[in-house]
Amino acid sequence: MNAIISLEDVQRSYGEPPVLACAGVTLTVERGELVAIVGPSGSGKSTLLNIIGTLDRPTGGVARIDGLAVADLDDRALSALRAHRIGFVFQQFHLAEGVTAVDNVADGLLYTGVPRAERRRRAVTALGRVGLSHRLGHRPNQLSGGERQRVAIARAVVGDPPLLLADEPTGNLDSASGAAVVELLHELNRQGTTVVVITHDVELAETLPRRISIRDGRVVDDFAEPGVAA
Amino acid sequence: MSTALAPPRARSRLLGRDVLRLGTTGLRARPTRAVLSALGIAIGIAAMIAVVGISASSQARLNDELDRLGTNLLTATPGKSLLGKATTLPADAVGKIGRIDGVQSVSSIAVLSVPVFRSPLSDPDATGGITTTVADDALLRVVSGSVRSGDWLNPATSGFPAVVLGHAAAERLGVVSPGTQIWLGSNYFTVVGILDPVPLAPDLDRAALIGGPVAKELFGFDGSPTTVYERSDDAAVDRVRSLLGPTITPQSPSDVEVSRPSDALAARNAANQAFTGLLVGLGSIALLVGGIGVANTMVISVLERRREIGLRRALGATRWHVLVQFLGEALLLSALGGVFGCALGTAVTGVMALVNDWPFTLPAVTIAAAVASTLVIGAVAGFYPAIRAARTPPTAALSS
Numbered sequence: 001m002n003a004i005i006s007l008e009d010v011q012r013s014y015g016e017p018p019v020l021a022c023a024g025v026t027l028t029v030e031r032g033e034l035v036a037i038v039g040p041s042g043s044g045k046s047t048l049l050n051i052i053g054t055l056d057r058p059t060g061g062v063a064r065i066d067g068l069a070v071a072d073l074d075d076r077a078l079s080a081l082r083a084h085r086i087g088f089v090f091q092q093f094h095l096a097e098g099v100t101a102v103d104n105v106a107d108g109l110l111y112t113g114v115p116r117a118e119r120r121r122r123a124v125t126a127l128g129r130v131g132l133s134h135r136l137g138h139r140p141n142q143l144s145g146g147e148r149q150r151v152a153i154a155r156a157v158v159g160d161p162p163l164l165l166a167d168e169p170t171g172n173l174d175s176a177s178g179a180a181v182v183e184l185l186h187e188l189n190r191q192g193t194t195v196v197v198i199t200h201d202v203e204l205a206e207t208l209p210r211r212i213s214i215r216d217g218r219v220v221d222d223f224a225e226p227g228v229a230a
Numbered sequence: 231m232s233t234a235l236a237p238p239r240a241r242s243r244l245l246g247r248d249v250l251r252l253g254t255t256g257l258r259a260r261p262t263r264a265v266l267s268a269l270g271i272a273i274g275i276a277a278m279i280a281v282v283g284i285s286a287s288s289q290a291r292l293n294d295e296l297d298r299l300g301t302n303l304l305t306a307t308p309g310k311s312l313l314g315k316a317t318t319l320p321a322d323a324v325g326k327i328g329r330i331d332g333v334q335s336v337s338s339i340a341v342l343s344v345p346v347f348r349s350p351l352s353d354p355d356a357t358g359g360i361t362t363t364v365a366d367d368a369l370l371r372v373v374s375g376s377v378r379s380g381d382w383l384n385p386a387t388s389g390f391p392a393v394v395l396g397h398a399a400a401e402r403l404g405v406v407s408p409g410t411q412i413w414l415g416s417n418y419f420t421v422v423g424i425l426d427p428v429p430l431a432p433d434l435d436r437a438a439l440i441g442g443p444v445a446k447e448l449f450g451f452d453g454s455p456t457t458v459y460e461r462s463d464d465a466a467v468d469r470v471r472s473l474l475g476p477t478i479t480p481q482s483p484s485d486v487e488v489s490r491p492s493d494a495l496a497a498r499n500a501a502n503q504a505f506t507g508l509l510v511g512l513g514s515i516a517l518l519v520g521g522i523g524v525a526n527t528m529v530i531s532v533l534e535r536r537r538e539i540g541l542r543r544a545l546g547a548t549r550w551h552v553l554v555q556f557l558g559e560a561l562l563l564s565a566l567g568g569v570f571g572c573a574l575g576t577a578v579t580g581v582m583a584l585v586n587d588w589p590f591t592l593p594a595v596t597i598a599a600a601v602a603s604t605l606v607i608g609a610v611a612g613f614y615p616a617i618r619a620a621r622t623p624p625t626a627a628l629s630s
Binding site: 050053055056075076079080081082083084088090092094096097098107108110111112113115116155 | 240241242243244245247248251255258259537538540541542543544545546547548549550551623624625627
């Protein structure tokens with residue numbers, strides 16, 4: 001029950017005849033871990049991310065996120081899970097153009113029923129956590145790529161979710177900005193958030209304490225550095 | 231009554247005031263498109279409001295006119311006897327009618343077959359449709375007519391070759407001011423007055439009106455009227471109407487035809503109303519096309535915003551929240567068009583009323599109906615796109 005992610009022989013097939021993008025994945029991520037799921041494109045890691053993020057349901061096996069079996073939940077319950085328990089960071093940031101950083105971050109709480117003034121207040125705090133207190137009123141086109149991704153991370157953590165999923169968070173960034181973003185993820189992890197980074201970048205994965213390698217829809221390696229609770 | 235310990239299971243919630251803000255995001259992102267698609271609705275609404283407003287304003291003018299002219303005027307004319315022969319009204323008809331209870335005033339005219347010309351040199355065949363008509367002093371008051379220039383006939387002038395021309399008659403004879411002489415039944419008559427148009431007795435517009443005594447002297451007028459005009463108390467109109475025939479010719483009441491000239495005006499208006507119905511139909515087609523425009527815009531918008539939808543789903547939006555957002559946007563879009571259309575339609579009505587000198591009339595229920603129909607159109611037009619938006623898979627945010 002304590003594991004935040006628990007997958008048992010999870011499969012996800014598409015089309016007819018079925019093509020398995022996820023061919024029986026079993027893995028467990030405990031609360032407080034910092035994990036890389038690494039694999040080349042086409043390895044099925046995005047499908048895995050969709051299932052972990054409850055954006056998609058497995059066609060076989062059991063996926064438990066935050067202790068809840070995804071298959072048993074309806075759309076409302078899954079949405080509630082995403083609203084309150086999971087934060088997402090995307091490769092393309094997905095920030096609304098023409099909207100200030102504060103309002104972009106505040107949208108992270110839009111579906112939690114928190115009133116707007118309170119959302120904005122907490123957004124300011126979250127932007128402080130990612131070191132962007134001096135960019136509150138800036139719009140995405142006035143920010144650098146690294147800053148944009150930090151705004152997106154602030155949006156993901158504004159509601160203090162126990163689980164943060166980052167899909168290629170450094171994919172669109174230069175190495176310096178990328179390193180800053182990775183350091184930020186480390187920092188958030190130290191503050192107690194479980195962080196799962198999905199990437200094809202082995203170099204990036206090497207900097208994280210646990211690496212789960214995916215190929216052809218299966219886990220081919222699960223390496224945890226000694227001294228890290230697994 | 232949930233305790234603080236039990237529940238990480240908070241629900242996904244979207245506040246009502248946030249729905250309104252969300253509805254405007256698409257409009258703010260692409261204002262030109264929003265304006266253009268709202269324009270379709272606006273034109274439809276404006277067309278319908280203008281049609282109804284113009285019709286209501288002209289109706290209001292007619293009502294004013296009827297109020298001014300009164301609807302209590304009845305006319306009695308000779309009809310056909312049972313055997314199909316033309317009848318005449320007796321010379322004492324006016325006197326008899328005046329004694330009916332409730333009758334306020336009576337007057338009569340008699341059309342003579344006497345041609346009217348501008349001068350003795352005029353072509354004898356070119357009568358111009360002007361009828362020589364014998365009138366009494368009371369006529370002008372009974373039919374609510376008015377003199378444009380000169381004077382109405384009086385006991386003095388009715389014994390002399392003096393004539394008052396109806397509005398159209400004066401125009402056709404080319405008479406612009408009193409004092410002119412015209413050639414009426416081989417006699418010179420002096421024009422003493424020219425009338426304004428008489429809406430309740432249009433026959434008088436084409437009449438050359440002369441007094442009874444001079445008609446008797448020159449043309450052998452026997453005193454038998456061809457039309458009797460009668461005004462009674464409003465409440466007595468129906469009763470008087472049924473009494474006119476028996477009073478004039480008790481031996482054969484059906485020989486007299488009775489009509490109410492204000493009914494003719496009202497009937498003309500009813501014909502206009504039917505035309506208005508047709509125009510409203512055309513306006514509603516414009517509205518329908520506008521609605522399709524909104525639906526089209528929304529469908530495209532949903533396709534373009536798959537990623538935004540995916541992001542919102544990742545942030546915790548339920549399908550319902552996405553549906554509500556896009557439905558709200560469609561409603562807002564058509565409401566925008568509706569408000570603009572109402573303003574435009576009202577302005578057009580105002581201009582038409584001003585130009586035609588009508589009282590500006592626009593029933594509040596029309597505006598209410600217009601607003602209601604824009605909301606219905608917005609809901610219908612937005613429903614399918616909103617369903618499509620709600621069905622967009624949450625994974626759309628990730629698939630690049």
